[in-house]
Amino acid sequence: MPPAHGTVVLREFVDADVAVGLDLSTDPYVPLVSTLPPHATEDRAREWVEQNRARWPTGKGFSFAIADAGSGQGLGQIGLWLDELPHGRASAGYFVAPAARGRGRAADALTAATAFAWTIPGLARVQLHIEPWNTASVRTAERAGYQREGLLRRYMEIGGRRRDMLLFAALRPG
Numbered sequence: 078m079p080p081a082h083g084t085v086v087l088r089e090f091v092d093a094d095v096a097v098g099l100d101l102s103t104d105p106y107v108p109l110v111s112t113l114p115p116h117a118t119e120d121r122a123r124e125w126v127e128q129n130r131a132r133w134p135t136g137k138g139f140s141f142a143i144a145d146a147g148s149g150q151g152l153g154q155i156g157l158w159l160d161e162l163p164h165g166r167a168s169a170g171y172f173v174a175p176a177a178r179g180r181g182r183a184a185d186a187l188t189a190a191t192a193f194a195w196t197i198p199g200l201a202r203v204q205l206h207i208e209p210w211n212t213a214s215v216r217t218a219e220r221a222g223y224q225r226e227g228l229l230r231r232y233m234e235i236g237g238r239r240r241d242m243l244l245f246a247a248l249r250p251g
């Protein structure tokens with residue numbers, strides 16, 4: 078069974094998800110924190126789909142397409158990254174295409190990805206790094222059961238500027 082929650086299912090990327098890449102690339106923030114360029118061409122969006130597919134066999138983590146549970150239509154992308162698995166930590170990041178926002182899809186996707194994370198042996202926590210202005214992402218994290226742990230000052234460079242990041246985490250139940 079693929080990971081699922083509420084109205085979404087997480088699945089591997091398919092060719093039709095080029096449309097998701099095209100829509101996501103119109104968001105001002107997404108190109109700063111992903112491999113999509115602003116206002117991607119169809120070729121660049123196709124490359125993005127291929128990159129997401131290629132991450133599966135690398136062991137670096139999972140890049141899922143967020144899809145509507147009924148129609149299977151792509152709505153966004155969510156990654157569960159496992160570079161720090163030897164230390165019991167994973168990190169997650171998510172994007173919902175502008176046309177699909179405002180319906181709690183991101184929280185459903187994060188809930189599904191987090192439940193999936195606990196099927197990976199040795200994982201104690203899943204972390205999110207969120208810029209303080211990003212209220213929609215903070216609400217997504219809270220709705221998926223994540224707790225705010227602190228503010229990491231000038232934590233990373235995004236768009237040519239060091240940015241503060243809120244650290245949120247979910248802990249393995251039990």
Ligand SMILES: CC(C)(COP(=O)(O)OP(=O)(O)OC[C@H]1O[C@@H](n2cnc3c(N)ncnc32)[C@H](O)[C@@H]1OP(=O)(O)O)[C@@H](O)C(=O)NCCC(=O)NCCS
Nearest residue numbers: 171172173178179180181182183206207212213214216217
């Ligand atoms: C963050 C994101 C994934 C949320 O996706 P979504 O499925 O549309 O989420 P929703 O529209 O249900 O919004 C989640 C919550 O934020 C609230 N929200 C949305 N936009 C908001 C805004 N501009 N200001 C304040 N609150 C906002 C919603 O009301 C909702 O709150 P609720 O839980 O109290 O109902 C999506 O906006 C996105 O892809 N943004 C660009 C990429 C990004 O920032 N990713 C996260 C990186 S950490």
